[in-house]
Amino acid sequence: MTARPASKRQQPEERRKELLDATMACLARLGPRGTTGREICRQAGVSHGLLRHYFDNADNLLLETYRTMGDEFLARFEQELATHRADPWGTMDRFFAVLFSEEWASSDMLGAWAAFWTLIPNRDDIAEVGESYNRRLRELLDRALSTLPPDPGGIERGDAAAILSAVMDGLWLDYCLSPTRLTRERALELYRITLRRIAPR
Amino acid sequence: MTARPASKRQQPEERRKELLDATMACLARLGPRGTTGREICRQAGVSHGLLRHYFDNADNLLLETYRTMGDEFLARFEQELATHRADPWGTMDRFFAVLFSEEWASSDMLGAWAAFWTLIPNRDDIAEVGESYNRRLRELLDRALSTLPPDPGGIERGDAAAILSAVMDGLWLDYCLSPTRLTRERALELYRITLRRIAPR
DNA sequence: CACGTTATGAGACAAGTGTCCAACAAGAGG
DNA sequence: CCTCTTGTTGGACACTTGTCTCATAACGTG
CATH class of the missing domain: 1.10.10.60 (Homeodomain-like)
Structure with missing residues (x-):
């Protein structure tokens, strides 16, 4: 043949x-x-x-896919942070606008991310990629928060970054799981309420 | 044979x-x-x-397992809410203590939940179970928040419930993914900071 | 004890999977 | 035009999986 x-x-x-x-x-x-x-x-x-x-094998393909996804997402954030430096609040808003865009928040994306989460407990190489991704995302968030004008009534910046990171994950998860129950507009509104209340001092 | x-x-x-x-x-x-x-x-x-x-088949087994897990978790919360009615703030604390207990927050639990999340986009019956679980959890949270003494400087209770639910998911996810990066004590501390700042009015 | 019900085991079967491999095709460089 | 490298295919192989079927053991009831 x-x-x-x-x-x-x-x-x-x-x-x-x-x-x-x-x-x-x-x-x-x-x-x-x-x-x-x-x-x-x-x-x-x-x-x-x-x-x-x-x-080398099918597992290796999965690993590289995970790494690529994380890198692309962080690059998108990084780019948002680099432009519009004069408007720190706007930068935060654009962060979340990207996060909840059709490209990044969909049941497809959820399926892919959740798939990797299921692999993390069983595969050290995948866990390592996830660890690196989380660390870089946290750094990026912390850097973005540091550009905001200090709020005397606010909280520690490290705390704010951690909480905001959790709210990011949580709202994103909720939205992907059921965009009808939690609409994009409402998710963005909830984020803004949160940020205003836990702004870094 | x-x-x-x-x-x-x-x-x-x-x-x-x-x-x-x-x-x-x-x-x-x-x-x-x-x-x-x-x-x-x-x-x-x-x-x-x-x-x-x-x-009937292997898929059906997965579905029932999901339903059982959700029910058990909600029952645990419900029980916490039923006892100690005189101490609403303590109830909230115990909610989160349960959530971050070894029984409920582990890489094993994460693996199982994430597995179901991956199935949600592809299977309507599983999505339905998840939908029901989320709805009941939200109701429970809203009910718990309603027992707190109103905070004049607070926010809408519906907003507070949604945000707190997101923080729950986010912190839980973070903790399960890497208990060393985010310790249990820190997760609980971050929850308390958040609740104090977004208490319902 | 006999008998019917049903929980359980174990095999057969087709379909699908990962890995390996030999052949072929498409270019690149002489 | 020939040759060497390498992207690409498709088949062989052993293995696993889900489903079906039948034999068998355990139990309840008379």
Whole structure:
């Protein structure tokens, strides 16, 4: 039987990215149970043999997908923090606007993130990536809070960052789980109420 | 080949509960991917043929496990709310003490909950259970907040309940993901700071 | 004790999975 | 035009999974 190529030959990095994207889509649509090496390749439109040509094994692919997702999200935040330096409150607002945008807050995203959470207890390499992501996010948040004008009636900045981080996670989770129960506008409103009350001093 | 029983015959309800517990343990230890019907039975010490005798299929078992977990957690909260009626602030504290107890906040619990979250986007029956759980938890929280003496400088009770619910989820998630980064004492401290600042008026 | 009910075990089966591998095709460089 | 590297395919293999079926043991009831 001839091995005719169904899909054109591509640059290594392109194909790698395609597989990472397919993994992401797979996790979102089918959950961790449906995310098999073969299904990922099916989704990417390549034969299942190709996976091992780019990744040592299927587990390694998952790890890199996680790392990529985290990096992309942090980069988006970083960019928001870099621009509009003169408007610190606006920066915080834009943080949350991004977080609750269609791109970042969807049942698909929830599916993918939750999938990684389930892997953390069982896989040290994945736990490490998650640890690094959380640390960097916390730093970013702390940096953003430090640009706000101090509020005499406020609280310790470290406390504010930790609480705000928790509210971020919680509201995001709630919104993704049921956008009808908690609408985007309400989520943003709740965030603003919280920030105003726990502003750093 | 004779079919000698490795495990004694049991009352139907007992065996059912054993299978539900095994499912829970499986989700926690092995994640959704490792939680197969056969593995559950292996864990419970029964043959794999028995699963279909108690549950229509493997998916149904997952659903019932989710429902059981949610019910048990809400019952625990309800009980805390029923006792010590004279001490509303203490009730709130005990809410969070339970939430961050070893029984409820562990990487095992996180594994199990996250597993269900991954299933929600793909399965309507599981989504329904989650929806019901969230609604009842919110009601419970709102009821607990209503027993607090009104704070003139506070916020709408509905807002307070929503924010506190988000903080609950967020802190719990953070703590389960990394108990060393966010210790139990610090999580409880952060909760208290938050509640004091967003008390209902 | 006999008998019917049912909880339990164990095998058969098709389908799906991860890994490995040999062949082929598509370019790059001489 | 030939050759060498490498992206790509598709099949082979052993293994696991879910479902079904049947034999068998345990128990309740008469």
